[in-house]
Amino acid sequence: ARQLVDDFLRSRPGGGWLDPGRTADLLACYGLPMTVSYWARDEDEVLHAARTLCTQGHDGRIALKAYWPDQVHKSRAGAVRTGLAGEAEIRAAYRGFAERYGRRMDGAVLQPMAAPGLELLAGVVQDQVFGPLVVLGLGGTAADVLDDRSARLAPLTEHDLTTMVSELRSAPLLTGAAGGPPLDVAAVRRTLAGLSRMASDLPQLAEADLNPLIARPDGLLGVDARIRLE
Ligand code: ADP
Ligand code: MG
Structure with missing residues (x-):
């Protein structure tokens, strides 16, 4: 530490x-x-991490959070999507973040949905x-x-x-x-x-x-x- x-x-x-x-x-x-978290730096890494989570036996629902340094309230800024399932939905959510935050964003964090x-x-x-x-x-x-x-x-x-x-x-x-x-x-x-x-x-x-x-x-x-x- x-x-x-x-x-x-x-x-x-x-x-x-x-x-x-x-x-x-x-x-x-x-x-x-702390739950399993993957920090993916681009769309390919997001989809790769999503596949890894699914093969680890999670039920397939994930949370996706846009990341940028020094962020404070993610959900208030619209940077948290929960309960996503399937590649199409995950890809669309990531693209939505990328459009919205542009270069400020440094990838996204993926997590399995917690019960x-x-x-x-x-x-x-x-x-x-x-x-x-x-x-x-x-x-x-x-x-x-x-x-x-x-x-x-x-x-x-x-x-x-x-x-x-x-x-x-x-x-x-x-x-x-x-x-x-x-x-x-x-x-x-x-x-x-x-x-x-x-x-x-x-x-x-x-x-x-x-x-x-x-x-x-x-x-x-x-x-x-x-x-x-x-
Ligand atoms: P922030 O606090 O920056 O707005 P959070 O990461 O805490 O963002 O997400 C906001 C809310 O979304 C959380 O309080 C929780 O209710 C829900 N949430 C976020 N990540 C998960 C997850 N992996 N599983 C289940 N619920 C989640
Ligand atoms: Mg929080």
């Missing part, structure tokens, strides 16, 4: 957002859950005075409407892991107390612990954001992640 950070900051002394490949690598260093679940967010932000804060909350589109978050200074204790989950207003949705099946809270705790380790290890970590993290009874999966180094 430190090697990756040093290499990036040497190539970009002012810091900035990691590209999709480095983002995935850094998340993997800390065991953070639906409760969309959470988790991440790290820097407090000017106290240092890195680990955040957990309700994610996805709900996050903009319902501000339901908890936060603790890193490094997190076992007690922090428990109370960060329990103090969310959405906690009953996670534990099953709201009537649905209990979701994988152990995986949520492992993710918070991983973020805490990442924040403590890497003082250059300016912000990290997994949103959404899709929580289900049998697991937790990130489908969108951003990391900025300084």
